[in-house]
Amino acid sequence: MNVRLYLLQRATAAIMAPLVLAHLVLIYYATSRGLSAADILGRTRGSLVWGAFYALFVLCAAVHGAIGVRAVVGEWTPLRGRALDVAMWAVGLLLAVLGLRAVAAVVL
């Protein structure tokens, strides 16, 4: 892992720490209340705050996850060099596209 990837991995981890904590609290809240789709979407639709919160979360998770997968694949499989970069970009793009689509689905 080069220095840029290392710093990106750590920076996204630091940004996500409070986001994950907030997400866990939301999971407990939604589960304890047994919220329906209407309840959830009623709170999220049209909300700039939830949109920004989860868009940031998704983008950080995509970058963090892609770099993490690259490191693991590089150590545990014979893949090296360009193949590792392709795997990293594939994972990152998949997570970013599906994640932002999910954010759009619950916010717009």
Added chain:
Amino acid sequence: MRGEAGHRRSALWLAALVHRLSGLALACFLPVHFLALGLAIDGDAHLDAFLRWSARPLVKVAETLLVFLLAVHLLGGLRVLAVENLAWREGQRRLALMAGGGAVLAAALFLLVAFR
């Protein structure tokens, strides 16, 4: 071989392995999670049907495992950030055990809330 594998009995080696495996598991789960949330694009009814399905006991147990993975990756990651960015402290093994214990508590709390 026994000597070479001795480090595998170390709590810190186990903590690094758990952090790595939990990260991989979360990376595999996230696309499914995003696709489930994306059901809302087709209307509330689709998401509601998924939420009803997720109320099954077996799914709640699976969700508990996911909460554990998220919590253990978060707490293990905070430990890594502390090791790398703060002054070295003794008791790293205890910190790793606390991270694992905290994740078990978070999962247990979810289990209580889910089956209440």
